[in-house]
Amino acid sequence: MWEMLRIKVLFVCVGLFFLLCCCSVTASVTYDGKAIKINGQRRILFSGSIHYPRSTPEMWPGLIQKAKEGGLDVIQTYVFWNGHEPSPGQYYFEGRYDLVRFIKLAQQAGLYVHLRIGLYVCAEWNFGGFPVWLKYVPGIAFRTDNGPFKAAMQKFTEKIVNLMKSEKLFESQGGPIIMSQIENEYGPVEWEIGAPGKAYTKWAAEMAVGLDTGVPWIMCKQEDAPDPIIDTCNGFYCEGFTPNKNYKPKMWTEAWTGWYTEFGGPIHNRPVEDLAYSVARFIQNNGSFVNYYMYHGGTNFGRTAAGLFVATSYDYDAPIDEYGLPREPKWGHLRDLHKAIKLCEPSLVSAYPTVTWPGKNLEVHVFKSKSSCAAFLANYDPSSPAKVTFQNMQYDLPPWSISILPDCKNAVFNTARVSSKSSQMKMTPVSGGAFSWQSYIEETVSADDSDTIAKNGLWEQISITRDGSDYLWYLTDVNIHPNEGFLKNGQSPVLTVMSAGHALHVFINGQLAGTVYGSLENPKLTFSNNVKLRAGINKISLLSAAVGLPNVGLHFETWNTGVLGPVTLKGLNEGTRDLTKQKWSYKVGLKGEDLSLHTLSGSSSVEWVQGSLLAQKQPLTWYKATFNAPEGNDPLALDMNTMGKGQIWINGESIGRHWPEYKASGNCGGCSYAGIYTEKKCLSNCGEASQRWYHVPRSWLKPSGNFLVVFEELGGDPTGISFVRRTT
Numbered sequence: 001m002w003e004m005l006r007i008k009v010l011f012v013c014v015g016l017f018f019l020l021c022c023c024s025v026t027a028s029v030t031y032d033g034k035a036i037k038i039n040g041q042r043r044i045l046f047s048g049s050i051h052y053p054r055s056t057p058e059m060w061p062g063l064i065q066k067a068k069e070g071g072l073d074v075i076q077t078y079v080f081w082n083g084h085e086p087s088p089g090q091y092y093f094e095g096r097y098d099l100v101r102f103i104k105l106a107q108q109a110g111l112y113v114h115l116r117i118g119l120y121v122c123a124e125w126n127f128g129g130f131p132v133w134l135k136y137v138p139g140i141a142f143r144t145d146n147g148p149f150k151a152a153m154q155k156f157t158e159k160i161v162n163l164m165k166s167e168k169l170f171e172s173q174g175g176p177i178i179m180s181q182i183e184n185e186y187g188p189v190e191w192e193i194g195a196p197g198k199a200y201t202k203w204a205a206e207m208a209v210g211l212d213t214g215v216p217w218i219m220c221k222q223e224d225a226p227d228p229i230i231d232t233c234n235g236f237y238c239e240g241f242t243p244n245k246n247y248k249p250k251m252w253t254e255a256w257t258g259w260y261t262e263f264g265g266p267i268h269n270r271p272v273e274d275l276a277y278s279v280a281r282f283i284q285n286n287g288s289f290v291n292y293y294m295y296h297g298g299t300n301f302g303r304t305a306a307g308l309f310v311a312t313s314y315d316y317d318a319p320i321d322e323y324g325l326p327r328e329p330k331w332g333h334l335r336d337l338h339k340a341i342k343l344c345e346p347s348l349v350s351a352y353p354t355v356t357w358p359g360k361n362l363e364v365h366v367f368k369s370k371s372s373c374a375a376f377l378a379n380y381d382p383s384s385p386a387k388v389t390f391q392n393m394q395y396d397l398p399p400w401s402i403s404i405l406p407d408c409k410n411a412v413f414n415t416a417r418v419s420s421k422s423s424q425m426k427m428t429p430v431s432g433g434a435f436s437w438q439s440y441i442e443e444t445v446s447a448d449d450s451d452t453i454a455k456n457g458l459w460e461q462i463s464i465t466r467d468g469s470d471y472l473w474y475l476t477d478v479n480i481h482p483n484e485g486f487l488k489n490g491q492s493p494v495l496t497v498m499s500a501g502h503a504l505h506v507f508i509n510g511q512l513a514g515t516v517y518g519s520l521e522n523p524k525l526t527f528s529n530n531v532k533l534r535a536g537i538n539k540i541s542l543l544s545a546a547v548g549l550p551n552v553g554l555h556f557e558t559w560n561t562g563v564l565g566p567v568t569l570k571g572l573n574e575g576t577r578d579l580t581k582q583k584w585s586y587k588v589g590l591k592g593e594d595l596s597l598h599t600l601s602g603s604s605s606v607e608w609v610q611g612s613l614l615a616q617k618q619p620l621t622w623y624k625a626t627f628n629a630p631e632g633n634d635p636l637a638l639d640m641n642t643m644g645k646g647q648i649w650i651n652g653e654s655i656g657r658h659w660p661e662y663k664a665s666g667n668c669g670g671c672s673y674a675g676i677y678t679e680k681k682c683l684s685n686c687g688e689a690s691q692r693w694y695h696v697p698r699s700w701l702k703p704s705g706n707f708l709v710v711f712e713e714l715g716g717d718p719t720g721i722s723f724v725r726r727t728t
């Protein structure tokens with residue numbers, strides 16, 4: 001009898017347990033026309049993009065903490081496929097690519113995560129996040145109704161979803177991930193390619209939903225996102241956006257906080273008054289989710305920056321700067337905005353706004369529920385302040401601003417009144433921050449060197465390098481008959497080389513004959529110059545350099561890099577000789593790369609010189625130095641202003657590409673926060689190096705015996721390189 005009762009009690013307990021478990025597991029994140037619902041509660045959520053490979057694991061906790069203190073609820077990141085699967089089936093989830101660790105840190109800080117799987121991510125990231133090997137899968141075409149592409153995309157999407165599930169990271173499993181994304185800004189592509197694009201969208205949506213994550217999926221810039229996927233908005237402003245169904249919430253996946261820097265371009269700044277205005281305007285118009293792209297931009301370490309010419313710094317004028325420091329007043333003003341809007345949350349999630357127009361360019365939104373009331377007073381005039389009377393009180397509004405009244409009485413925040421202190425970011429030279437350099441000059445290669453590959457004609461660069469290096473040598477011989485007229489009359493022939501980009505150094509018989517770059521407007525380039533040739537065999541060595549692979553554009557995977565010709569020699573007895581189709585030899589990468597000169601052990605394989613023999617203003621030169629870590633904890637950078645173009649390594653880690661020689665062109669005028677912002681407004685740095693400072697993460701340094709290597713393509717003055725501290 002007692003035994004029976006015990007068993008019954010046990011059954012009830014098990015049943016209760018099951019009930020609790022089952023109900024917290026199923027559909028913990030849902031949505032309706034108003035907002036995302038977490039455990040049944042509609043939420044107004046602020047989110048910020050922090051891309052894990054653009055900082056170091058040592059920086060992650062600090063960045064996430066600052067995001068939390070800045071009033072964010074969610075961390076958003078893309079998943080960077082090419083970092084995780086460098087060759088087919090070889091996976092990498094360590095170091096800066098330790099996605100699970102990054103998500104768990106967000107969870108430990110009490111934040112949610114929005115995981116944008118893509119797999120296309122754009123992101124100013126090399127090849128838009130696709131591994132380069134994917135381009136060489138037979139029969140493949142990216143981002144369309146193509147069997148090989150869909151198979152590869154499904155395989156890696158499953159890999160990521162399964163990894164997240166196995167670590168219990170979806171909110172439906174008690175984890176922090178409340179949402180995922182499939183594809184990325186595909187709408188415009190679909191519009192261009194038509195039927196196969198539509199079929200692919202449908203396939204991607206079904207594939208994603210079929211993975212049963214228990215949390216919603218979104219597609220951004222995808223007006224026809226199939227149910228139950230939510231279509232969302234990206235841009236500088238999104239107040240006018242409406243999702244494709246009235247039962248989906250209005251979400252802003254990318255509120256652009258600034259813009260990225262390109263080599264050759266200026267620095268873009270977005271005034272926080274305008275950013276806050278755009279967010280308040282979105283919220284008052286039914287918006288319930290805002291993600292800042294970027295909240296921390298970070299650094300394109302290594303060769304992860306995309307073409308064309310995306311800089312190593314991905315600072316983005318974000319609320320947390322590249323170095324992990326709050327950018328004031330941007331960070332603080334947004335924190336104050338989030339506080340004000342959170343005070344309105346009870347009204348915002350339970351009512352639609354009533355809109356009135358008290359005057360020209362003025363608008364009032366009131367969210368009134370049974371128990372609460374919140375109001376937004378807006379002045380859209382870009383030049384005149386305004387007075388608005390609301391519920392018998394008068395409110396002053398600066399031009400282009402919105403005041404927030406969480407109780408329909410007190411204006412606790414105005415988007416244009418910044419009370420956070422601004423702080424000047426400084427780069428302070430580190431005393432004794434100069435280096436003692438040694439140099440080694442890279443050898444020019446020629447066609448008869450042993451480790452070259454011979455082919456007929458000119459080949460596309462990436463088809464040969466597979467992006468294993470920025471560099472590819474194109475090598476050929478030209479036989480000049482002793483009877484050539486130019487040998488007597490001194491009129492040197494003209495060598496013309498047409499290249500698809502991105503940079504080219506031309507050597508004749510080992511001597512540099514010229515360097516040409518593509519421009520930001522056009523990656524294609526032409527070298528055309530008189531060259532010194534002698535009777536007999538002449539060695540033509542073309543060093544073609546890629547500066548990142550494209551990340552955006554219709555079928556960008558088919559765009560070419562390198563010397564595709566024609567290559568001609570004009571001014572011979574025969575007229576013009578076409579070298580395009582003759583035999584060319586190829587050598588991938590630099591000798592210094594083969595020898596791993598960027599590492600301590602590799603560097604001992606060649607003879608370096610120093611002192612009066614140190615190479616100065618020499619193209620294709622390697623420099624090395626050892627140094628002690630600068631004292632203190634301030635973030636560090638290298639001042640590269642006296643250098644041309646190349647790459648930097650510290651203790652074997654790649655800091656990225658440097659290119660201070662390429663000055664910022666653009667119109668750096670004044671900057672008013674008021675009026676529609678575009679990335680053409682509020683520029684700075686014109687006439688200066690687009691990027692002068694290069695972030696050196698503290699965690700990559702030891703107290704002493706650090707090893708710094710710079711490869712310089714153009715020729716620079718290494719004695720001008722020094723450490724600076726980032727301070728405010």
Ligand SMILES: *[C@@H]1O[C@H](CO)[C@@H](O)[C@H](O)[C@H]1NC(C)=O
Nearest residue numbers: 033246284285286352353355
């Ligand atoms: C908010 O959403 C409701 C319901 O869809 C709609 O009727 C109303 O026009 C929207 N208001 C604004 C300001 O967008």
